[in-house]
Amino acid sequence: MPKKRDAKKINFTSIAEVPTMPMSLGSMLWNKTGTWRNIRPEIKLEDCIQCGICWKFCPDMSILIENEWPVVDYDFCKGCGICAEECPAKCIVMVEERK
Amino acid sequence: MKKVIMGNHALSYGAMLARSQVIAAYPITPQTQVVELLSEMCADGTLDAKFIKVESEHSAMAACIGASAAGARAFTATSAQGLALMHEMLHWAAGERVPVVMGNVNRAMAPGWTIWADQNDSLSQRDTGWMQYYCASNQEVVDTVLQAFKVSEALSIPSMVILDAFALSHTYEVVDIPEAAKVDAYLPPFRPLYKLTPSDPRAFGGLTSPEHYMELRYKLQKDMEKAPALIEATGREFEKIFGRYLGLVDPYLCEDAEIILVTSGTAGYTARVAVDAMRAAGTKVGNLRIKVFRPFPFEAVRKYTAAAKKIAVVDRNISYGHHGIFSQELKSAVYGHADGKPVFGFIAGLGGRDITPASFKEVVDYAIAHEQPEAEIVWIGAKI
Amino acid sequence: MSKEKKMKLSLPTEELVGSGNLACQGCGATLAMRYFLKALGPKTVLCIPACCWSVIDGPYPYSCLGVPVHHSAFETAASTATGVKAGLQMTGDNETTVVAWGGDGGTFDIGLQALSGAAERNDDIIYVCYDNEAYMNTGIQRSSATPLGAWTTTTPVKFFKDQPKKDIDAIMAAHRIPYQATASISYPEDVYKKAKKAKDVKGTRFLHIYAPCPTGWKSRPEDTIKLGRMVVQNCIFPLFEVEHGEKYTLTMKPANKKPIDDYLKLQGRFRHLKPETIKVMQEAVDHEWTRLLKLCENR
Numbered sequence: 001m002p003k004k005r006d007a008k009k010i011n012f013t014s015i016a017e018v019p020t021m022p023m024s025l026g027s028m029l030w031n032k033t034g035t036w037r038n039i040r041p042e043i044k045l046e047d048c049i050q051c052g053i054c055w056k057f058c059p060d061m062s063i064l065i066e067n068e069w070p071v072v073d074y075d076f077c078k079g080c081g082i083c084a085e086e087c088p089a090k091c092i093v094m095v096e097e098r099k
Numbered sequence: 100m101k102k103v104i105m106g107n108h109a110l111s112y113g114a115m116l117a118r119s120q121v122i123a124a125y126p127i128t129p130q131t132q133v134v135e136l137l138s139e140m141c142a143d144g145t146l147d148a149k150f151i152k153v154e155s156e157h158s159a160m161a162a163c164i165g166a167s168a169a170g171a172r173a174f175t176a177t178s179a180q181g182l183a184l185m186h187e188m189l190h191w192a193a194g195e196r197v198p199v200v201m202g203n204v205n206r207a208m209a210p211g212w213t214i215w216a217d218q219n220d221s222l223s224q225r226d227t228g229w230m231q232y233y234c235a236s237n238q239e240v241v242d243t244v245l246q247a248f249k250v251s252e253a254l255s256i257p258s259m260v261i262l263d264a265f266a267l268s269h270t271y272e273v274v275d276i277p278e279a280a281k282v283d284a285y286l287p288p289f290r291p292l293y294k295l296t297p298s299d300p301r302a303f304g305g306l307t308s309p310e311h312y313m314e315l316r317y318k319l320q321k322d323m324e325k326a327p328a329l330i331e332a333t334g335r336e337f338e339k340i341f342g343r344y345l346g347l348v349d350p351y352l353c354e355d356a357e358i359i360l361v362t363s364g365t366a367g368y369t370a371r372v373a374v375d376a377m378r379a380a381g382t383k384v385g386n387l388r389i390k391v392f393r394p395f396p397f398e399a400v401r402k403y404t405a406a407a408k409k410i411a412v413v414d415r416n417i418s419y420g421h422h423g424i425f426s427q428e429l430k431s432a433v434y435g436h437a438d439g440k441p442v443f444g445f446i447a448g449l450g451g452r453d454i455t456p457a458s459f460k461e462v463v464d465y466a467i468a469h470e471q472p473e474a475e476i477v478w479i480g481a482k483i
Numbered sequence: 484m485s486k487e488k489k490m491k492l493s494l495p496t497e498e499l500v501g502s503g504n505l506a507c508q509g510c511g512a513t514l515a516m517r518y519f520l521k522a523l524g525p526k527t528v529l530c531i532p533a534c535c536w537s538v539i540d541g542p543y544p545y546s547c548l549g550v551p552v553h554h555s556a557f558e559t560a561a562s563t564a565t566g567v568k569a570g571l572q573m574t575g576d577n578e579t580t581v582v583a584w585g586g587d588g589g590t591f592d593i594g595l596q597a598l599s600g601a602a603e604r605n606d607d608i609i610y611v612c613y614d615n616e617a618y619m620n621t622g623i624q625r626s627s628a629t630p631l632g633a634w635t636t637t638t639p640v641k642f643f644k645d646q647p648k649k650d651i652d653a654i655m656a657a658h659r660i661p662y663q664a665t666a667s668i669s670y671p672e673d674v675y676k677k678a679k680k681a682k683d684v685k686g687t688r689f690l691h692i693y694a695p696c697p698t699g700w701k702s703r704p705e706d707t708i709k710l711g712r713m714v715v716q717n718c719i720f721p722l723f724e725v726e727h728g729e730k731y732t733l734t735m736k737p738a739n740k741k742p743i744d745d746y747l748k749l750q751g752r753f754r755h756l757k758p759e760t761i762k763v764m765q766e767a768v769d770h771e772w773t774r775l776l777k778l779c780e781n782r
Contacts, residue, residue: 007503010544018314020255020322021196021293024302024546028503031541036508050490056671057708059513061502068490076502080509080697081705094705120573123566149569154600158562161555161597165530165566168553171573173566191556295551295567297526297579302546304554311543 033060037079039094041072047091054083054092100276106267109237109274110176110202110260111136113244115146116282117200119174120289121166123151123159125181128214129264130204133176156181160188160199167197168303170294172248176202178264179220180209186224189257193228193319195304198251198258198289200244201229205364205415206264207450215451216264218364218416222392222424228319230258230326231392233363235349237272239390242337245277246345249286249333254322263415264451266365281340326394347396349388352378353403356385358466361404361412361429363389366447366454370413373459384463389425400432409441411466413459413479415448422446422475443472447479454480493672495521504547506539509704511694511711513539514668515613516548516584519692522678523609525550526579528571530564532594533557534586535620535696536613558593560585561601564608580609580682587614587628591649602658605686609678612651612689615696623699630719632764633752635699640755647767652725655689659728663689667720669711673734677724693720701751713746718772723779731778743768 007029012018019025043054054070055063062077063070072083084092104112110133114122122141124134140146149166153159156177163173177185182203192199207217221231232247234240240262247258262268293301307315327347334345351371353359362370367388377384387403389396404410410433414423421427426444433440445462448454458479465477499520506513512535520527527550531537537554541547555563560583568581583601585594590612598610617635618624625635627649638644655663662684664677674692681688695711697704714720715735722735743765747753756764 012314015314015317018311018318019293019544020318022194022304022307022315022543023293024305024541024552025544027501028505028541028545028547029501030545031503031505033503050488052490052492055490055492056494057514059506059510059517059707060504061498061500061517065490065492065496068488070490073502078506078508080707081703082509082708085705086708121566121569123562123569147573149573151565151569151606152604153562153565154596154603158559158565158597158600161559161562162566162569165553165555165563165568166570166573167566169528169567169570169574169576171570173570187556188559294574295528295553295571296576297528297551300525300546300549300551302540302543302548302552302554305540305543305546305552306538306554307543 032075033078034075037077037097039079039081040074040097041077041081041083041092042095043070043072044091045069047089049089051088053086053088057082057086102274102276103271104237104274105132105269105271106237106240106262107132107204107269108136109240110244111140112276113241114174115140116277116279117172117174117245117248117286119146119148120171121149121151121163121173122175123153123162123166124175125153125156125159125177127156127178127181129206129268130176130178130202133202156184157188160185160192163199164188164192164195164197167199168195168295170289170291172289173199174201175199178204179206182220182224183208186227189224189227189229192257196255196319198248198255200247200251200258200260203259203261204264204268205261213450214264216266216415217449217451221259221261222416225393228256229393230256232258232260233390233392234260234262234267235365235367235388237267237274238343240267241274241276242341242343242345245282245286246330246333246337250326250329252289253329254326256319256322256326263365277341285337285340323394327396327398330391347391348399348403349390350403351386351388353385353387354406355383357383357408358463359404359407359410360384360386360459360462361389361410361425362386363392363425364415366413366415369454369456370459373456376456377460377463382463395428395432397432400429401436404433404437407440409443409466411443411445411462413445413447413454413462415454417446417449441471443477444475445477445479452480494518494675497521499525499549501547501549504539504541507698509697509707510539511668511696511707512536512613512615515674515692515694518668518671518674519611519678520550522675523580523582523682528553528567528579528581530555530560530567530581530583532560532585532589533620534589535615536584536586538620557589559597560589560594561608561610562597565601565606568607583608583610585612586620587612587616588618588626591627591651599658602655602660602687605660607685609681609688609690611692613692613694615694615699617699619696619699631767632756632760634755635752643755652691656725656728660689661686662724662726664724665691665693665720665722667693667711667715667722668695669708670715670722670735673722702749706749710746710749713741717741717743717746717768719743719746719768721772721775723775733779740772
């Protein structure tokens with residue numbers, strides 16, 4: 001499981017640091033895909049029925065569950081809109097990204 | 100223990116003594132007996148290995164790469180069209196740095212369909228990043244498989260152990276089969292630095308941008324540059340245990356030779372018969388058999404050709420539109436070192452045509468009669 | 484907000500696919516991996532041939548996945564996986580599941596020989612094909628998994644693909660492998676269940692997972708789940724299992740089978756289709772569905 005602590009880009013400062021085999025040395029968590037977003041999901045928790053569907057269908061693992069409630073991880077949410085589309089309570093709206 | 104075995108079975112014995120753990124292979128003449136014997140060895144328990152009967156050579160190499168990446172010692176064998184089909188995966192093995200060892204029986208490329216010897220199959224794989232050993236006897240085949248694994252695993256670079264179709268593959272010779280316990284001391288189990296394991300999950304071979312690709316290839320080249328010294332060192336170590344040295348080149352009467360015949364594979368031993376006869380007739384000829392083609396033994400070649408007046412390279416291969424491949428390599432090795440010494444390039448024995456002592460006599464006669472070669476290629480034994 | 488109940492989660496929370504990956508917005512292939520790895524767990528090795536996932540995973544020296552990955556040549560997913568399994572077994576690991584994870588191009592087309600070889604030998608691997616119905620990674624070229632009527636960059640609208648999709652499931656059934664199933668990313672619990680089932684079977688197992696691709700299908704990213712649901716409801720991509728090539732079981736029978744029109748309308752790749760072509764496509768779907776129902780009844 002990639003750890004948040006791996007969240008840095010790797011910069012080799014010398015050839016000695018380059019591995020012999022072409023292999024991974026860290027996760028992709030440095031890559032904040034939230035910057036790809038044009039629209040952002042906003043969850044109106046007062047209408048949320050805690051069904052977990054937004055979490056289940058998120059292709060970017062960007063609906064986090066905190067204290068039994070869904071929370072959007074804006075660092076990584078790419079803004080696909082699946083959560084809003086699939087929410088049975090219609091409590092997620094996609095709004096224009098504030099740049 | 101001494102046994103009379105064919106060259107193909109010498110490869111099988113080498114792979115067995117190396118305790119290969121995964122073998123993936125596909126039949127092709129004239130290699131097939133290598134894997135036939137190995138499958139018997141796996142079946143009767145002589146060898147504790149998984150034998151994967153793949154549906155193509157391409158899959159054979161893919162499976163060996165997978166097995167090696169998982170930390171197992173992997174072996175396969177092929178020939179000609181099979182090797183060509185593997186081509187993509189040869190790059191893959193070297194690029195991924197997995198120390199697979201493969202036997203290749205040198206067979207000419209079709210069309211027309213042929214099963215007889217020449218070196219165009221393996222030499223077409225020159226730039227894939229594999230080490231290449233060209234053997235001249237069945238004893239050398241067994242011994243070299245063991246050395247190849249040792250060097251490959253130390254450098255994370257795959258190796259090809261090569262023998263001529265029929266002239267070696269189907270020829271029976273006395274072979275001193277190395278004792279298993281001594282082999283184990285020479286070649287300990289494969290312990291890769293990194294492997295596919297859930298306890299240290301890593302992705303191997305991912306998309307590599309221009310920012311990173313070149314350094315990985317630099318490292319491959321740097322490790323390949325370490326190979327000549329390592330081959331010599333492991334060859335000496337082998338000699339200490341088994342009494343037979345395994346070097347980069349095999350010189351024969353080169354010290355005082357005016358003309359050096361450069362050969363590879365079984366033609367090397369044929370050349371010696373010719374050398375002895377010509378020496379008896381007063382011609383100062385020597386033979387330098389190049390055993391290791393990749394890495395190319397630059398220093399050894401320069402050393403053994405330094406005193407000669409002329410170099411005559413006999414190639415059982417051709418680079419169309421250029422000339423013989425060993426001849427090209429020789430020229431590049433002596434460039435700037437040989438004081439304008441002529442390098443004669445001869446092509447002989449394509450598609451299994453015999454290379455005889457008379458062929459070498461013709462080569463040497465030509466080299467004596469000409470100050471410089473009249474062309475980049477002098478054809479020997481061709482009906483032209 | 485005053486409600487104090489637990490969230491209803493139908494899948495385990497452990498994630499082996501990490502964020503920051505390079506998938507497009509609304510990617511079905513990413514969901515396929517996410518659900519699959521929830522079922523398989525960390526003791527898994529993936530062999531990934533050239534496909535979208537060789538990019539999604541992230542470039543060297545990174546990987547978004549929490550399991551070991553072997554990026555493999557295009558046509559070698561199955562053969563590499565066979566080698567990895569043998570290598571693990573010979574080095575004392577009999578526990579780890581080895582998975583070949585390829586797209587439709589790497590499965591239906593270039594990797595079919597290696598897959599057939601592994602299946603014939605009944606090698607102990609799971610082969611997963613996530614099917615987005617074209618070569619998406621190279622920029623949307625037709626594969627033999629592309630459905631009839633679809634636009635791709637090599638089947639322009641004037642010459643849209645006029646052959647039906649290759650029946651890979653029948654090909655795999657012909658190998659009499661112990662377990663195979665189809666699944667759609669819009670039914671995650673079903674993907675999970677089938678992956679779990681596959682994990683516990685020995686021999687070659689094949690999962691064919693339908694994975695919508697907004698980029699290649701010219702659909703809206705938010706419609707990914709809807710499309711994966713509709714394709715099951717209209718019986719274009721029915722969900723079923725086959726055991727030993729013979730025992731067919733329908734795992735989801737739509738209450739009332741929907742026409743294909745609405746599904747086609749959501750995708751730009753079918754926009755050019757005339758009613759007469761849609762009629763032909765509908766008839767083909769009906770025919771295949773009837774055929775499948777017979778297979779499921781005849782067992």
